[in-house]
Amino acid sequence: MTPVATPFFFYLLSGLALLGGILVITRKNAVHSALALILTLLALAGLYLMLYAPFVAGVQIILYAGGIMVLFLFVIMLVSIEKSQREDQFNKQWIGGLVGAVALGALFVRVFVRSKALHDLTGMPMAQLPEQSNTQEIAVYLYGNYMLAFEIASLLLLVAIIGAVVMAKKRI
């Protein structure tokens, strides 16, 4: 069956992701911010699904929305709300923020223009992996082409875990 109402779902999911992102920084209650972040992550998973990347979508939900955010919430739930609501929500580092935002925006615009120009120039269709072998392709890339980067990332995580244990335990 061919996909139905693709633009509708794309704009719906993108809108939800943006809405969630805005809510994360405007809510005063940290628990509400965390929930808005979960909304963004879920909408992103939907977008991955629309790109025929079901494995990435699944991992996005299981790891980010279902794993990491639970730990976020776990910590936030222990924070006293009355106290946090009296504090200032935003700090006053306007200049740094502005520079960062402009740089990031320029990067996005450049990538978008480049990719569109490149796409028009060569007339090449976007790379499409068949849905069936998507998981396998990811595994081949991860453990074949990008083996070294993958192992370095794992090592970094291992160091972080050991660091956390060392800091938590007085006597090892």
Add this chain to the structure above:
Amino acid sequence: MQSVESFVVVSLIKSVIAVFVLLTAVAYSVWLERKVVGHIQNRWGPTRVGPFGLLQPLADGIKFLFKEDITPPHVYKTLYIAAPMLSVIFALTSISVIPIGNWVTIAGVHTPLQITDVNIALLIILGVTSMGVYGVALAGWSSNSKYSLLGGLRASAQMVSYEISLGLSLIGVLIMAGSFSLRDIVDSQSGVFWGFIPRWNIFHGQTVAFFVYLMSAFAETNRVPFDLPEAETELVAGYHTEYSAMKFAMFFMAEYANMITVACLATLLFLGGWHGPIWGLTWMQAVLPVFWFLAKVFCFLFLYIWIRGTLPRFRYDQLMAFAWKFLFPLAVANLVITGLVVALRS
């Protein structure tokens, strides 16, 4: 190739049937639990409403609907109301990808016996169950009381910890089947060894994985002996202390719906799904696979209740040590050995 309209209509019909059957099954597993635990403890269980107390779930449902719905004044209202809904939604969603039998043709429509056949069904179920923890965690936080918060914290820590060994125990099965599709996984378990032992994964190299799955699944659904989030001797009722009437019933329904999902998943992944001896007339051959599936699910649910009637509760440090120092290494070892054997064979 079918049209969009027929797809929507068929899916709607299947969804309605699936939800109806699931909710009935939830109601009667509560009845079964009260009956079986009653007999284990030398009592009768429900006997008054209908023969053998069979109408007790109906009476309970009516009672829940008409009870006063108290919202305590100190709660965070929006999330307090949303939490039980989230629990139920995530608990009911996972049934949508669970197949209970092969393809059938009814009234000219050729359709699988499941709401939708996707090739990442297992990932969807894992994702939905990992989201299910939010219902419990938010209920604990939004109730704004000590018992609820402790229950919610315990639940989120416990579910995140046990999710890891649960996921790892499933990967062995995935390696053997080579697919995320529950249908392919069941098909990979057809046939028999030496003429009588079925080629189910539990007898076919994944015995350890099955027991890891069993224990993690018990912890994921907050059942005895892992029911620390609602340990009534210390926490009154844990995360649902402040809930009453239908909102409480929703948590209850979510818990039992999760039990049924876990039982279905165990049947599909380790117990051969709908495979079983098939004989007799044409209509019997059509019905028997579904019967075998439901029978296996029933046995798994019975095991759940049996264990509830038998074992005492863990202490919290024991619970965590069990997850990280026993189940997790065991699941990793099983995964490595399975991978090695499969790689050597191919």
